[in-house]
Amino acid sequence: xxxxxxxxxxxxxxxxxxxxxxxxxxxxxxxxxxxxxxxxxxxxxxxxxxxxxxxxxxxxxxxxxxxxxxxxxxxxxxxxxxxxxxxxxxxxxxxxxxxxxxxxxxxxxxxxxxxxxxxxxxxxxxxxxxxxxxxxxxxxxxxxxxxxx
Numbered sequence: 001x002x003x004x005x006x007x008x009x010x011x012x013x014x015x016x017x018x019x020x021x022x023x024x025x026x027x028x029x030x031x032x033x034x035x036x037x038x039x040x041x042x043x044x045x046x047x048x049x050x051x052x053x054x055x056x057x058x059x060x061x062x063x064x065x066x067x068x069x070x071x072x073x074x075x076x077x078x079x080x081x082x083x084x085x086x087x088x089x090x091x092x093x094x095x096x097x098x099x100x101x102x103x104x105x106x107x108x109x110x111x112x113x114x115x116x117x118x119x120x121x122x123x124x125x126x127x128x129x130x131x132x133x134x135x136x137x138x139x140x141x142x143x144x145x146x147x148x149x
Contacts, residue, residue: 003057006048007064014044015072019086087136094132107134118142 048061076083091103099111111126117140118126126132131143 003048003052003060004064006050007061007068010044010047011065011068015086019088090136091134092131093134093140094126094129096131097127097129099126103134109134114140 049057072086076086091107093100093103093107093109093114099114104111104114114132115126118124118129118132121142123129123142123144128144129142130145131141133141133143135141
């Protein structure tokens, strides 16, 4: 039962931490970020299982975490409000060719990064963008005048 209680405490903590981490960062992991996530996973495992290295203990933790994940997904599906809390909402970064600096700052995206993403989508100039939207997945969607009409 101790393992289940540890999962019940640490799972929401991990959900909050992942939500706090900028979603843009989750879409483009650098080597340091990957190492950090591996270390975080190891620390989480140690916090949940402590000295229980049994197969039964591992099974209990895996099943509990899976059920918590499924419950979270179910609640996000059933409740639009919970879904917004868990996933966030899309954020407009460019509107009618003008970067929205307030939104870029809040999402910690530089104009250089935005321009690079636009070029990767065959858009050479930010002025050609009707809308650029940071999706909840961390990807940036670009709508140009061509895609509008």
